Amino acid sequence: MTDAPGGIRGWRPGRKGVLWRLRFTSLRLRLVVVFGLVALTAAVSASGIAYWLNREAVLTRAQDAVLRDFRQEMQNHASALPMPTTQDELMRTAGQMANSSQRFSVLLVAEDTNKQTVFGNSGGLNGFSLEDVPKSLRTAVNKQQSVTDGNKEPYHLYWQRVTEHGTPYLVAGTRMIGGGPTGYMLKSLEPEAKDLNSLAWSLGIATGLALIGSALLAQAAATTVLKPVHRLGIAARRLGEGKLDTRLRVSGTDELAELSRTFNQTAEALEKRVADMAARDDASRRFVADMSHELRTPLTAITAVVEVLEEELDAETGSVDPMIEPAVRLVVSETKRLGDLVENLMEVTRFDAGTARLVLDDVDLADQITACIDARAWLDAVDLDAERGIHSRLDPRRLDVILANLIGNALKHGGSPVRVSVRLEDDDLVIAVRDHGPGIPEDVLPHVFDRFYKASASRPRSEGSGLGLSIAMENAHIHGGGITAANSPDGGAVFTLRLPRDASALMEETDKGESEGDGSDGSKGNTP
Amino acid sequence: MSPVPSLLLIEDDDAIRTALELSLTRQGHRVATAASGEDGLKLLREQRPDLIVLDVMLPGIDGFEVCRRIRRTDQLPIILLTARSDDIDIVVGLESGADDYVVKPVQGRVLDARIRAVLRRGEREANDAASFGSLVIDRAAMTVTKNGEDLQLTPTELRLLLELSRRPGQALSRQQLLRLVWEHDYLGDSRLVDACVQRLRAKVEDVPSSPTLIRTVRGVGYRLDSPQ
Numbered sequence: 001m002t003d004a005p006g007g008i009r010g011w012r013p014g015r016k017g018v019l020w021r022l023r024f025t026s027l028r029l030r031l032v033v034v035f036g037l038v039a040l041t042a043a044v045s046a047s048g049i050a051y052w053l054n055r056e057a058v059l060t061r062a063q064d065a066v067l068r069d070f071r072q073e074m075q076n077h078a079s080a081l082p083m084p085t086t087q088d089e090l091m092r093t094a095g096q097m098a099n100s101s102q103r104f105s106v107l108l109v110a111e112d113t114n115k116q117t118v119f120g121n122s123g124g125l126n127g128f129s130l131e132d133v134p135k136s137l138r139t140a141v142n143k144q145q146s147v148t149d150g151n152k153e154p155y156h157l158y159w160q161r162v163t164e165h166g167t168p169y170l171v172a173g174t175r176m177i178g179g180g181p182t183g184y185m186l187k188s189l190e191p192e193a194k195d196l197n198s199l200a201w202s203l204g205i206a207t208g209l210a211l212i213g214s215a216l217l218a219q220a221a222a223t224t225v226l227k228p229v230h231r232l233g234i235a236a237r238r239l240g241e242g243k244l245d246t247r248l249r250v251s252g253t254d255e256l257a258e259l260s261r262t263f264n265q266t267a268e269a270l271e272k273r274v275a276d277m278a279a280r281d282d283a284s285r286r287f288v289a290d291m292s293h294e295l296r297t298p299l300t301a302i303t304a305v306v307e308v309l310e311e312e313l314d315a316e317t318g319s320v321d322p323m324i325e326p327a328v329r330l331v332v333s334e335t336k337r338l339g340d341l342v343e344n345l346m347e348v349t350r351f352d353a354g355t356a357r358l359v360l361d362d363v364d365l366a367d368q369i370t371a372c373i374d375a376r377a378w379l380d381a382v383d384l385d386a387e388r389g390i391h392s393r394l395d396p397r398r399l400d401v402i403l404a405n406l407i408g409n410a411l412k413h414g415g416s417p418v419r420v421s422v423r424l425e426d427d428d429l430v431i432a433v434r435d436h437g438p439g440i441p442e443d444v445l446p447h448v449f450d451r452f453y454k455a456s457a458s459r460p461r462s463e464g465s466g467l468g469l470s471i472a473m474e475n476a477h478i479h480g481g482g483i484t485a486a487n488s489p490d491g492g493a494v495f496t497l498r499l500p501r502d503a504s505a506l507m508e509e510t511d512k513g514e515s516e517g518d519g520s521d522g523s524k525g526n527t528p
Numbered sequence: 529m530s531p532v533p534s535l536l537l538i539e540d541d542d543a544i545r546t547a548l549e550l551s552l553t554r555q556g557h558r559v560a561t562a563a564s565g566e567d568g569l570k571l572l573r574e575q576r577p578d579l580i581v582l583d584v585m586l587p588g589i590d591g592f593e594v595c596r597r598i599r600r601t602d603q604l605p606i607i608l609l610t611a612r613s614d615d616i617d618i619v620v621g622l623e624s625g626a627d628d629y630v631v632k633p634v635q636g637r638v639l640d641a642r643i644r645a646v647l648r649r650g651e652r653e654a655n656d657a658a659s660f661g662s663l664v665i666d667r668a669a670m671t672v673t674k675n676g677e678d679l680q681l682t683p684t685e686l687r688l689l690l691e692l693s694r695r696p697g698q699a700l701s702r703q704q705l706l707r708l709v710w711e712h713d714y715l716g717d718s719r720l721v722d723a724c725v726q727r728l729r730a731k732v733e734d735v736p737s738s739p740t741l742i743r744t745v746r747g748v749g750y751r752l753d754s755p756q
Contacts, residue, residue: 296611300633301543304551307636311554339633355616361702361718362747371714393747396703397715 027229028222032215039214040207047203055196062192063159063170066102070172070185071157073097073106078183079176084113090120090181098122102187107133110181120181128186133171134160141173141182153177161189168193228256232263244271289349295342299335306335344467347401348451351474358395358478360504365390365422365429372403373420381411386422392429393502398475402483403431405472406495410435414493424501428481431497439487448485449473472497480506533647534558536577538568538594539609540586544632548581551636557643565589569597577604579643582626584610584617592624599625603682605646609634622723627684628710629720645711649683658693660741661755663732665693674732684709685728688721692742692752701749725750 077093094106105128108120121128130138140158147154159172173184231248238246246267248260310332312320320328350356366386373382403420410418414435421432440448447453452466469483476483481499488494500506535557539545542563549559560575562568565586572580580598584591595606608621608629621629628642650670657666664673672679672689681689691708692700700708706716709724729736740755 293611296632297541298543300611301541301547303633304544304547304636307551308554342633357616359717359719363703368714375713397717400715 028219028226031222031225032218035214035218035221036211039210043207043210047207051196051200051203054199058192058195059161059189062189066104066170066185066187067157067159067172069100069102070097070104070106070183071174073100074174074176074180074183078108078181081108081110081181083110083180084115085110085118085181086112087118087120090118092120093181094120094122097183097185104185104187107184107186108181109184128184130184132164132186133173133184134162136160137171137173141175141184225256228260232256232260235263235267239267239270244274285349285352288345289353292342292345292349295338296346299339299342302335303339306332341467344471347471348467348474351471351478356474356478358503358506359397360393361396362391362393363396363399364388365392365431368396368399369403369420369422369431372400373407376404376408378407378411378418381416381418382407383417383419384421385419390422390424390429392499393504394429394479394499395475395503398479399499402472402475402497403433405468406433406483406497409468410437410493410495413437425498427501429497429499429501431499432494433497434488434492434494436492439491440485440493442487445485445487449483479503532556532558533578533643534560534575535579535581535643536568536571536575537561537581538563538565538586538591539581539583540564541583544583548634548636548639552581552640552643555636555640557640565591565594568594572598572602572604579605579607579646581607581609581639581643584608584621592620595621595624595626599682603680603685605649605683607639607642607646609639618717619719619723622719623726625682625727627682627724629717641711646683648711649687649709658696660693660696660752663741665689672732679731681728681731684724685731688724688728689732689752692750696752696754699745699748699751705749721749 074097077097081089081093090108090110094108097106097108098104106122107128107130109130110118110120112118119130137158137160141155144154145151145156155175155177157172157174159170162169162171168189170187170189171184172187173182175182235246235248244267247264250257250260250264309320309328313325313328313332347356366384366388369384369386373379373384407418407420410433414437417436419432419434421434423430444453449469449472451470473483476497476499479499480503481497483498484496486494486496535552537545537548537552537559539548539561540563545561545563549561552559560571560577562571565588568580568582582591582594586594589597591608591610595608598604598606605627606625608618608626609632610617610621610629611632618629627646630639630642656668657664659665662675666672667690670686672681672686687709688705691705702718702721703714703716705721706712706718710716710720712720725742726736729739729742732741733739741752743751743753745751
């Protein structure tokens, strides 16, 4: 079944129909060829045998009749000729002989009184002469054979079929035993040849009809086989596209129905399995989401209290016991880390659950980036190359998250100066963040956006949550953009953020698709 | 308004309530606390605080409903404390009349800054009056009248109207308004502006769905026009 339509690549479905018909190795063509060959072999051998048998029968019958007549005529007329004879006599006898019902030409050869060979023929338009008789036949006729028990006569009647100017003839000859004239006859076999010709034509036409019939049958057979196969192919492709509820209608009990049933069972098993996996995935995501929600409540309390502790530390009033000051500092810094981690986890779960939304606003990119750098006191370490006046419609908070993660990452791993450049490419906004560090090892490069991926296990844990770049990537995705990581040929790593300049079109689409979900969520919130 | 602002904190979780009370008290606020929406509403009538910090997830009536009930009678500033920063919560919260929101886990300093910013909106400024059609804004008295009737505006709504009326006919971007009215940093949530404008229109415009005073300037923000 390698040539089933399903084998055709899925990325050119538009031309599939045509190709399917044209393909030389298609099942349909092969069926037609095989059917045709079978029909041809059967028809040709049957016609051949019929023709050959018929031909022999017709020719033998015609020939036997002619020869019998000729022999009779020879006995009746030629044996009555006085020997030696004259040409006139021979002519007359030949004429009489030719007058028989079979309408053959006769040539008589004898010797006259002067021992001269004389000829007598029955005339006709192209008079029958000795040249018309093949030499081998003449030799055979004139050859005297020894008389034995098995062979009672010294001379025999010989015949041969010749073709002259496209017309078949029967030539026969014999010699009168006891010194009569030698007689030859020539009989045209044209009527018989015509009969046989028309027979051959009929058989040929019958063969042709058989071929056409077999081709039609093959088409029909191919269609009955290929239609289900085609359907199966379409269904398999739909399954591959992720439409796991694809099922085939099973009709009949043949092998193809069995195949369809197997397909349905497979699809069902697959659907169930995918559903199971999705459910498990959902459950684990919900767990992470719930967990981060739950973590938030105590964390809120801790954060509020830790600030009080922090103020005590900063107050330098000595109100904190120097013995426990390091412990308080540790609690303060680790609480912040925990807060960041929970915040990032929340962010990730929102992306996973698909509840993240864009809040679009018109921003001046240079202003926005400067503000982002300024807010984190990075102005000295970052070199910004952006013209003022590049406006874009995007979510400023998400852009800030992306930039903070990219620049923060560059500062942490690459070292300053970090160069941030903004340019427009068609309708896309391209922001490149380049550091001057050692770059990213090639084997790490594909994983930099993975969650909790650390460049090496032995590396001391950094301040990051391990989610920063992943969150940056998700934030780029929700805008309909993306981030790529690469190493610059001049050294250092380059992260390139590409965002559509106006993300509102994208948002309208998602809003349309999810407005129902929003509505139910909203009503839930409104009427508890 | 008393020199030490008094706050009402409505939060059901004991630890958070205690911690925030501790933190806010240290920042110099007088804090009254309630563990449920019902208690909070009762306390509101007894104590007349200057501002309410309201948790969204409450047992019984939730934060949104508390917010709506307060707004029916009172123009008191409300800051929502939302544990779920899911966007829909923020939108619903703002639509039910909250002036600002803070996402948990909240830093005491951030909450304090927001509280002070909201409270500043109610401060008087010596200035004259301006009129836009039937709308009269008396900056000295901090009152707004429409067709001679006093309008009940929250401090945030009033501040927004004042900022817009200070630059009549000039479009102000959402980010500008966030800085002027909410005193947010560069990452302010522009939905605060949109929600507040919707509420303001409902009170100020003749037909809120086809505004003639507070116009939307597509791609930029809002503008206050005198009706022609």
